[in-house]
Amino acid sequence: MHALSASTLRSAFVNVSTRERSALTVPTDIEASPWDRLDYVGWRDAKSPLLGFVVAEIDGTPVGLQLRQTEQRTRTRAQCSWCTDVTLPNDVVLFSARRTGKAGRTGNTVGTLLCAGFECSRNVRRLDPPAYLGHDAAAARDRRVASLRSHVDAFFRDLRDGV
Numbered sequence: 001m002h003a004l005s006a007s008t009l010r011s012a013f014v015n016v017s018t019r020e021r022s023a024l025t026v027p028t029d030i031e032a033s034p035w036d037r038l039d040y041v042g043w044r045d046a047k048s049p050l051l052g053f054v055v056a057e058i059d060g061t062p063v064g065l066q067l068r069q070t071e072q073r074t075r076t077r078a079q080c081s082w083c084t085d086v087t088l089p090n091d092v093v094l095f096s097a098r099r100t101g102k103a104g105r106t107g108n109t110v111g112t113l114l115c116a117g118f119e120c121s122r123n124v125r126r127l128d129p130p131a132y133l134g135h136d137a138a139a140a141r142d143r144r145v146a147s148l149r150s151h152v153d154a155f156f157r158d159l160r161d162g163v
Contacts, residue, residue, distance in 0.1 A: 003035045004055065004062055012055050013064035014160055015098045020066065024053060037125060039149050042118025052095060054118065056152050063156055067095040067114075081112045082151045083120035083144070087128075091116040100160050110159055124148045 004012075006026040013021050027043050040056035052067040070093070078092040079085070096111040098104040115123065124144035127137050 001035050001038045001041065001057055003031065003033075004041070006030055008062060009041070009055050009064060012062040013053070013066060014100045015104055016066050024066070037121060039121045039124075039145065040118075040152050044117070052114075052118065056156055058153060058156050058160070063160060065097050065156065065159060067097045069116075070094045070096065070111075078113045080115045080120060080123075082114060082155070083123045083148050084151075085120075085123045085144075090119050090123075097159055110155075112155060120148055120152075 009026050009030065010021060010024060013024065016024070025045050025047065030041070030043075033041060040054050042052060042054040045051040045053070050069045050071065052069060053064060054067065055062050055064040057063070073093075078094075080092045092113050093116045094111055095114050096109045099108045099110065114120070124147070125141060127141055130137055131140075
């Protein structure tokens with residue numbers, strides 16, 4: 001992912017109102033992010049912990065989505081829909097996101113299970129121990145990174161374009 005400034009991140013959001021966009025809080029240390037190891041950037045609002053924000057590059061353009069975590073916890077250990085890691089070191093929670101345009105204004109949302117702290121980029125880059133003799137751990141990691149990018153891209157396109 002390319003490095004993005006706080007103002008670029010704020011202007012990238014497509015499923016929020018103008019008022020919500022100007023009020024959203026961007027982390028102060030965002031420019032120090034390891035951009036070359038991120039498939040998307042995500043953070044939580046410190047003032048409203050149920051709100052999350054994610055920005056990804058879709059067709060070379062930053063696109064941002066505001067997510068809302070459900071207050072109810074899952075009953076069993078859930079698997080993240082984006083990184084699909086089965087050995088997660090973190091919690092997975094259900095987020096919902098408002099669609100863009102008229103559908104979003106009428107209350108149409110999409111839900112997905114995600115890592116609570118948006119750690120997917122780090123999870124997929126972890127080099128796991130060999131599963132069997134001759135296992136190529138680096139190739140497996142590359143497949144996980146490609147899969148994460150595909151899942152993120154599909155989710156963003158679904159919300160933005162309704163595809």
